[in-house]
Each structure stands twice: as structure tokens, then as C-alpha cells.
Amino acid sequence: MGKFRYLPTTEQDELDMLEKIGVSHLEELFEDIPKEVRFHGDLNVEKALDEPKLIKEMTRLANRNHNIKDYPSFLGAGVYEHYIPSVVNHMLLRSEFYTAYTPYQPEISQGELQGIFEFQTMIAELTGMELANSSMYDGPTALAEAAMMSAGQTKKKTILVSKTVHPEARQVLKTNAKGQNLTVIEINDKNGLTDLVHLQSEYTDDTSCVIVQYPNFFGQIEDLEAIEKIAHQGKSLFVVSSNPLSLGVLQPPGEYGADVVVGDAQPFGIPTQLGGPHCGYFAVTKKLMRKVPGRLVGQTIDDHGQRGFVLTLQAREQHIRRAKATSNICSNQALNALGASIAMSAIGKQGLHEMASQNVQKAHYAKQQLKKNGVEVLFDQPSFNEFVIRLPKPVDEINQQLLNNNIIGGLDLSRFYDDKKNLMLVAVTELRTKEEIDQFASVLGEVQ
Numbered sequence: 001m002g003k004f005r006y007l008p009t010t011e012q013d014e015l016d017m018l019e020k021i022g023v024s025h026l027e028e029l030f031e032d033i034p035k036e037v038r039f040h041g042d043l044n045v046e047k048a049l050d051e052p053k054l055i056k057e058m059t060r061l062a063n064r065n066h067n068i069k070d071y072p073s074f075l076g077a078g079v080y081e082h083y084i085p086s087v088v089n090h091m092l093l094r095s096e097f098y099t100a101y102t103p104y105q106p107e108i109s110q111g112e113l114q115g116i117f118e119f120q121t122m123i124a125e126l127t128g129m130e131l132a133n134s135s136m137y138d139g140p141t142a143l144a145e146a147a148m149m150s151a152g153q154t155k156k157k158t159i160l161v162s163k164t165v166h167p168e169a170r171q172v173l174k175t176n177a178k179g180q181n182l183t184v185i186e187i188n189d190k191n192g193l194t195d196l197v198h199l200q201s202e203y204t205d206d207t208s209c210v211i212v213q214y215p216n217f218f219g220q221i222e223d224l225e226a227i228e229k230i231a232h233q234g235k236s237l238f239v240v241s242s243n244p245l246s247l248g249v250l251q252p253p254g255e256y257g258a259d260v261v262v263g264d265a266q267p268f269g270i271p272t273q274l275g276g277p278h279c280g281y282f283a284v285t286k287k288l289m290r291k292v293p294g295r296l297v298g299q300t301i302d303d304h305g306q307r308g309f310v311l312t313l314q315a316r317e318q319h320i321r322r323a324k325a326t327s328n329i330c331s332n333q334a335l336n337a338l339g340a341s342i343a344m345s346a347i348g349k350q351g352l353h354e355m356a357s358q359n360v361q362k363a364h365y366a367k368q369q370l371k372k373n374g375v376e377v378l379f380d381q382p383s384f385n386e387f388v389i390r391l392p393k394p395v396d397e398i399n400q401q402l403l404n405n406n407i408i409g410g411l412d413l414s415r416f417y418d419d420k421k422n423l424m425l426v427a428v429t430e431l432r433t434k435e436e437i438d439q440f441a442s443v444l445g446e447v448q
Contacts, residue, residue: 066403068272072436073408076386076427077217078139078166078264079272082245083355083431085346088269092339100334103297106310112334113309116297119337122344126247127261128254129283133294135337136280136329139264140169143211143241144176145282145293145327146260150209150237151182153291158206162187162194164216165241167416173211182208192220192379192388200230209237209260214253215246218425219363219386220379224256232257243267244281246384248356260284269343270336279336289313293327358430359385366428366437373445378423386427388413391448395424401447407440 014026023029030038049057068081091097096111103109103116116134123132136142147159159177161170163186170186177184185202188195194212203210210231214222224240231238239260240253245267253261265279266272284292290313298312347355363385367377376390391398395412402409410427413420428437 066408068408071403071406071408072432072440074410074426074428074432074440075408076429077411077425078168078266079275080245080267080385080427080429081272081431082267082429083347084269084271085343087346088339088342091342092269092335097335097338102331103311103334106308110309112338113297113311115338115341116332116334117299117309118345119341120297122341123244123265123281123283126244126252127242127258127281127283128247128252129258129261130254130286131289131292131296132281132283133292133296133332135265135332135334136262136282136294137331137333138276138278138280139241139262139266140166140172140280141329142262142264142280142282143169143239144173145329146239146262147173147182147209147211148176148180148327149288149291149293150239150260151180153288154208154235154237156206156208156236157181158183158185158204159209159211160185160187160199160202160207161211162199162213162216162222163189163417164192164194164218164220164222165211165213166217169213169241189218192216192218192381194222194227196223196226196230199227203230203233203236205234207234207236209239211239211241213241214250215243215384215386218379218388219383219427221250221382221384224253224258228257243384245352245356245359248352249360250356250384254283259288265337265340268340268347270339277333277336279333279340293329294332295330355430356384359428362430362432362437363387363428365434366426366432366441369437369441370444373441375441375444375448385429386425389424389426389444391422391424393448394422398424398444398447402440402443405439405443405447407443409444 018024018026073081100112103112106113120132120134124130136145151157151159159173159182161173161184174184187202188198193216199210210227212222212227214224216222228238237259238257239262240258242253242261242263244263244265261283263281265281270279282292282294295311296313297309300308300310302308344352363383367387370389371377378388378390395414399409409424411425413423413425
């Protein structure tokens with residue numbers, strides 16, 4: 001065997017393979033690549049370590065990280081630290097769930113299919129929509145898919161998206177739109193909300209959809225009733241991206257006439273883990289159910305009168321027909337969707353309302369304490385669990401000082417907005433204690 005235990009090819013194996021394809025040495029495989037563009041010499045990387053030394057080194061590097069287990073975090077911006085019931089991992093890491101693949105054969109996939117069906121049902125109920133799909137990769141790709149579906153449904157080429165939508169979601173949207181030859185127009189923000197005057201001025205007969213976020217990227221609650229009237233003055237679709245936890249206290253977008261509601265299920269049972277994986281959700285009205293990307297699980301009755309579950313309404317091949325495809329996504333995040341379902345079930349309706357309420361109340365308390373310590377809080381409108389503060393110095397400087405006091409600060413908005421220098425986006429979830437909030441406000445008051 002070779003010296004690398006996870007690469008079991010022996011030197012003799014390599015010689016046998018080279019002989020089989022008629023090559024005397026490995027370098028011959030690269031002869032088609034001009035010598036002047038090939039790399040010569042040794043790569044500037046450290047020598048391989050044995051396993052015990054490697055584990056020690058990786059542990060040393062990992063211990064340099066500042067993590068939310070050791071430091072209270074006020075950083076959100078799309079990924080949030082929430083309570084995860086311990087039962088989530090107990091169920092999720094069972095081998096029958098953890099190793100399950102695509103449920104194309106319903107006769108052997110009833111457990112997974114039912115899990116997906118329950119996820120769809122809970123998302124539809126939360127969003128106030130008629131149905132939801134089995135999940136998508138994450139919130140930003142779900143939003144982009146909603147825009148692509150809107151363009152296909154309306155046969156219109158222009159997408160209006162508010163600048164109060166997550167900046168990274170807008171980047172994903174633009175990438176998708178470019179491939180489909182669609183135009184994306186960004187609507188300005190005004191006092192932390194979508195500028196309705198600008199939205200109205202950009203609306204034309206070619207508008208396929210209007211996209212807003214609720215609560216928006218700054219944590220503010222958009223006026224969906226007013227935006228819906230603008231979106232539906234023509235034949236455009238109204239798309240709302242929403243934090244699903246907030247819908248425990250906010251009126252769901254479906255009740256405001258939304259055609260599509262998308263978002264990320266990360267607040268339900270999915271840890272804040274190095275940028276992913278996440279779990280997008282995608283909910284629509286019944287008239288759009290055959291245009292939904294991804295897959296749908298339906299409930300039926302078998303020959304014996306027993307309840308059963310199947311993939312329904314669309315075949316996988318629907319998504320791989322190139323120009324005629326409704327989407328290039330024919331998969332889903334089944335494991336994380338199951339995790340979200342377990343979390344929602346464990347928390348329950350009353351628990352969800354309580355959890356969402358605590359986010360509102362603790363964020364409001366944090367605003368009050370910050371003001372008492374001389375910190376300027378922007379915007380007077382209602383917010384969920386995030387809000388914006390103005391600082392007299394660059395945010396990255398303040399965040400370093402917070403870190404010196406064992407606190408993870410908020411997001412520097414100038415990273416995404418040229419006109420938002422020295423503005424920090426602060427997140428306060430139900431896990432932040434009164435003591436942590438008081439300490440954050442006190443330290444911030446001193447370091448600013």
C-alpha cells in the first residue's frame with residue numbers, strides 16, 4: 001500500500017494502469033499541455049504530517065477562531081444563532097435519515113417522503129401560501145429561482161428588486177438573470193425601507209416581478225400592502241423573501257397577496273456553520289404549482305386505503321430539458337429540511353410565537369440600552385431582531401475593540417453599501433441574555 005492511508009492505490013496499481021493505456025510514465029498524460037504553461041518545481045506547501053501531528057495542528061488552528069460558543073454574538077445578516085432543540089441531532093443523525101438519497105422509489109422511501117411532505121406543509125402554513133416545494137439549496141438561490149420563474153410565467157424581462165434585499169442574494173439574482181438575458185433594476189432604500197416612489201417610477205409593462213425582503217436586510221418591516229398594490233398594477237408577480245422565524249409574530253406575506261414567498265430555513269435547527277449548508281424554502285399560490293422549481297411531494301392513498309407519499313406533478317426530466325426547463329435545480333436539501341421540520345415540531349406553534357416574540361423584545365431592549373450609552377440607533381420603524389446603529393469610527397475598528405472585550409460585533413454595512421460608512425447591523429436573538437446585551441451596550445458606549 002502507499003503511505004497515504006486514504007489513497008489506497010499502490011505503486012504497482014499505478015504501473016498496471018499506465019501499461020493498460022499504453023503510457024510509460026505519468027508525465028506523458030500531460031504532454032498536450034504546452035511546457036511554458038506547466039508548473040515546474042515543487043509546490044510551496046508544507047510536508048505532509050502523520051495523523052496525530054495533523055490533528056494537533058488542526059486543533060491549534062481551530063482554537064484561534066473566536067466562536068459563538070465562547071463569545072456572545074451580535075452578528076446576523078442572514079445567518080443567525082438560535083435555539084436548536086437537542087432532539088434535532090438525535091433524529092437527524094440516525095443512519096436511515098443521514099444516508100438517505102433521492103426518494104424516486106416511493107415503495108422504499110416513505111419515511112423520507114413523509115418528512116419532506118411535513119416540511120412543505122409547515123412552510124406553507126407559516127408563509128400563508130397554498131403550497132411549498134421540498135426545499136432548495138438556500139435562501140438566495142430560492143430568491144433567484146423565484147425571479148426566473150416569474151420571468152417565464154409573465155414572459156416579461158425586467159426584475160425590480162429592492163436594495164433592502166440581502167446584498168448577496170441580489171448578487172446571486174444578477175448572475176442568474178445574466179444567463180437568461182433578463183434586466184435587474186435595483187430600487188433605492190429610504191430611511192431603511194424600500195423607496196416606494198422610486199419603485200413606482202421604475203415599474204413598466206415589462207416588469208416580471210417585484211422583489212422585497214420582510215423583515216428586510218436592515219431588520220425593518222416593509223409595508224407589503226403598499227408594495228403589493230404597485231406590484232400587481234400590471235401582470236407582474238409579487239415575490240417576498242422572508243425570515244421564517246419572524247412569521248411567528250408577523251402577518252404572513254400570503255395574506256398580503258404575495259405570489260411567491262422564499263427564504264432560508266436556517267433559523268430552524270440549522271447551526272451557524274461556516275456559511276452552509278443551509279435550506280431554502282419556496283412557497284407559491286396554487287396557480288403557479290406546475291411552474292415550481294425543485295420537487296413536490298404529494299399525499300395519496302394506496303390500493304389498501306392507506307396514506308402514502310410520492311413525488312408528484314412533475315418529473316425530474318422537467319428540469320433537464322435545457323431551454324425548455326423550468327429550472328436547473330432538480331434536487332433539494334432533504335436532510336436540512338428534515339432538521340428544520342424536527343425543530344419546528346419540537347418548538348411547536350406556541351413555542352414559535354414565544355421564540356419570535358423574544359427576538360422582537362430583546363432587540364427592542366438592546367436599542368434602549370444602546371441609546372442610554374450614547375449610541376445612535378437609526379430608523380424609528382418597527383423591526384424584528386436586527387437594527388442599524390451609527391458609529392463615530394469605522395465599524396471594523398469598533399468590532400476589533402469589541403472582540404478584545406470577548407464580544408462578536410455586528411456587520412459593517414459599508415462592505416455592501418457605499419453610502420453606509422460607519423453603520424453597523426446588529427442582531428439580537430432569543431439566545432442573548434440581559435447580561436450580554438447590557439455588556440454589549442456598555443462596551444460599545446465606551447469604545448465608540
